[in-house]
Amino acid sequence: MGKRDQTGAPAKALFRRLFAINGLLFAAGTLVLAFSPATVSSPVLVTEAPVLVIGLTVMLAANALLVRRSLAPLDSLATVMQRVDLLHAGDRLADNDTGDLAHLVRTFNGMLDRLEADHSASSAAALTAQESERQRIARELHDEIGQSLTVVLLGLKRTVDRAPVALREELHTVQEAIRGCLDEVRRVARRLRPGVLEDLGLHSALKELSTEFTQASGLPVHRHLDTGLPALSENVELVIYRIAQEGLTNVARHAHATRVDLSLISTPEHLTLTIADDGRGDVIEEGTGIRGMRERALLVGARLTVRSVPGEGTEVVLVIPTSGRSTR
Incomplete structure (x- = not known):
């Protein structure tokens, strides 16, 4: 009343x-x-x-x-x-x-x-569930499909050793195809669950991410990653990694760029991640990729800005405040 x-x-x-x-x-x-x-x-x-x-x-x-x-x-x-x-x-x-x-x-x-x-x-709960599902799928790809392909490769090797000379070339071709599938399964598993992030830290994970991006797309990535990063929580590291991953993916899909710059700069007040390209720019509408990055940024109290100029490329900047708040 x-x-x-x-x-x-x-x-x-x-x-x-x-x-x-x-x-x-x-x-x-x-x-x-x-x-x-x-x-x-x-x-x-x-x-x-x-x-x-x-x-x-x-x-x-x-x-x-x-x-x-x-x-x-x-x-x-x-x-x-x-x-x-x-x-x-x-x-x-x-x-x-x-x-x-x-x-x-x-x-x-x-x-x-x-x-x-x-x-x-609700976004935090959804993203947590998403990460858990990614880890489950990555484990299944690595432990089940990966192991099955490995067994097939070993069986093919024994078959090649006993096969007539006339069939060995064809069996070698099949063997290389399966080996390529196994490598692709492992790459997908690494993208779904960045084990290097857990084992070696954010710096090494970003280096590996940019290297894999260059190998897959042919675009050079110019890195500038500060080594003296503050102690970060697992959530903050995962947000930075996922936003860098999504930013590079968007460059490969839409930018038509010839160069990509990836930087992670630490100051006493902020931690700034920047993904910039020299592509066509002109991002008029934000798709699910950018909106997903914004949702991840909100989880750690960060600010995400996207600047896109037609003909001059696109720049994605994530700013995470580190002063006056815990990053552990």
Whole structure:
């Protein structure tokens, strides 16, 4: 019951304010007519019409100005409602000097806080489940399919050794095809579960990632990776690795670039990951890849920006604050 009354309070306050504004204007008009020498005949004379028109115009203008000033925050509220995106956190409406609508503004900002918190929690749960599923698939690829292909290779080797000379060339071709499949299975497993990230750390994982990217795409990756990184939590390292992985994948698929720059720079305040290419640029709409990167960035309180200039390439920048917060 109390909550319902509290919810209706801003509407009642706004009604009282508008009623008071109009009441004061009508009272002022009545006083002016009462104490001014102006009179109105019945019927109205032609010479009295300008006085009535001027008085009505002044009252309407004053009423419009005062009401417009009282309702001005609604325009700002509508603008924020149109542009708000939960993946771009922190977009709020200033609640200073909003009069009777201050409660509405604070309620709207509180709603955004709750929505962003719920979205962040649900995204974290979804990404955690996704990583667990990736690890499961990677283990199955490596332990089951990989082992099965290895057994087939060993059996083929024994067959090649006993086969007639005329069949050995064909068997060698089959053997190389299976060996290629085994290598591809291992590469997919490594992409799904970066074991080097767990074993050797973020620096080595990014080096291996860029090397594999160059081997697969033929594009050179120019690396600048600081070695003196602060101690980072597993979540932060995984977010950096996945965003770098997705950024390089987008370059290979869409950029038509001839060069890629990958850097990870550490300062006392921030840790900055940058993936830049010299491709065609002009990223008009953010696809699922970029939106996925934004979701990952929000999980660690980071800020992701994408700058794309037609003909000059695209730059993806992830900034993770390290001062005043724990990265362990």
